Amino acid sequence: MQAALFRALAHLDLPPEHVTIISGIGCSSRLPAYTECYGFHGIHGRALPLATGLKLARPELTVIVASGDGDAFSIGGNHFLHACRRNVDLTCIIMDNEVYGMTKGQPSPTTASDWDSKLAPSGTHVRPLQPLAVALAAGAGFIARGFSGDPNGTARLLVEAIRHPGFALVHVLSPCVTYRPEEKLWKQQVHSIEMEPTAELAEAARRLFTDDGLSTGIFYRATLPPYPVTSQTRSDDLSVIEAEFVL
Numbered sequence: 251m252q253a254a255l256f257r258a259l260a261h262l263d264l265p266p267e268h269v270t271i272i273s274g275i276g277c278s279s280r281l282p283a284y285t286e287c288y289g290f291h292g293i294h295g296r297a298l299p300l301a302t303g304l305k306l307a308r309p310e311l312t313v314i315v316a317s318g319d320g321d322a323f324s325i326g327g328n329h330f331l332h333a334c335r336r337n338v339d340l341t342c343i344i345m346d347n348e349v350y351g352m353t354k355g356q357p358s359p360t361t362a363s364d365w366d367s368k369l370a371p372s373g374t375h376v377r378p379l380q381p382l383a384v385a386l387a388a389g390a391g392f393i394a395r396g397f398s399g400d401p402n403g404t405a406r407l408l409v410e411a412i413r414h415p416g417f418a419l420v421h422v423l424s425p426c427v428t429y430r431p432e433e434k435l436w437k438q439q440v441h442s443i444e445m446e447p448t449a450e451l452a453e454a455a456r457r458l459f460t461d462d463g464l465s466t467g468i469f470y471r472a473t474l475p476p477y478p479v480t481s482q483t484r485s486d487d488l489s490v491i492e493a494e495f496v497l
């Protein structure tokens with residue numbers, strides 16, 4: 251995933267100081283620390299509100315969110331829904347390993363219901379979330395899936411996502427070789443959707459609900475009204491900001 255991001259930023263000729271990567275908590279959320287970009291390793295599930303605030307305050311920055319399936323869809327699920335519909339110009343990368351990796355292997359919202367683990371013997375018996383279909387229903391205008399074992403393919407998706415004027419979701423299948431060693435098989439199982447992105451909501455819904463969860467590509471791309479950024483004059487002088495709060 252890191253290689254894909256570097257290739258995308260290099261392709262777009264974006265210098266590190268023009269890019270900020272905001273994350274929550276998890277193995278996946280360590281990403282900002284491995285780059286030369288500005289970064290903010292936030293709190294669990296709150297990467298999207300942090301990134302939204304930054305993008306509105308500093309619209310000239312390219313703001314990228316790095317998150318995991320637990321971070322984005324469990325504790326951060328509410329923020330995920332509203333980031334999709336708010337359509338602030340962010341690129342949201344969700345590295346999905348279908349497990350909570352950092353806290354040693356609990357099931358996440360995308361874990362298959364019958365995944366047997368010490369923490370959920372015989373499985374959770376709960377249907378996994380379909381994050382791309384949820385994103386479509388919540389109003390996201392760019393919905394793609396990549397695979398961490400295909401850095402060039404994922405870099406191409408990221409280039410398109412960063413260029414997209416609005417909220418862009420890139421769901422990246424990212425095997426956890428420690429707690430889900432069977433996910434090494436994804437390397438053989440992933441396949442391209444081999445279709446041009448559609449801007450038709452109904453066609454995107456059909457694609458996402460008939461998808462096997464292992465296909466990569468851009469499922470949906472539509473130009474939707476972006477969240478308006480007001481060009482307020484901003485003060486970097488702390489005393490001016492403090493004065494506004496004097497009772």
Ligand SMILES: Cc1ncc(C[n+]2csc(CCOP(=O)(O)OP(=O)(O)O)c2C)c(N)n1
Pocket residue numbers: 275276277278279294317318319320321322325345347349350351352353358
């Ligand atoms: C408020 C809060 N609740 C719980 C935790 C514990 N916690 C840390 S990371 C994590 C799950 C991370 O899972 P995921 O986002 O899938 O990332 P991964 O480690 O698999 O990349 C949890 C539950 C926390 N740090 N903060």
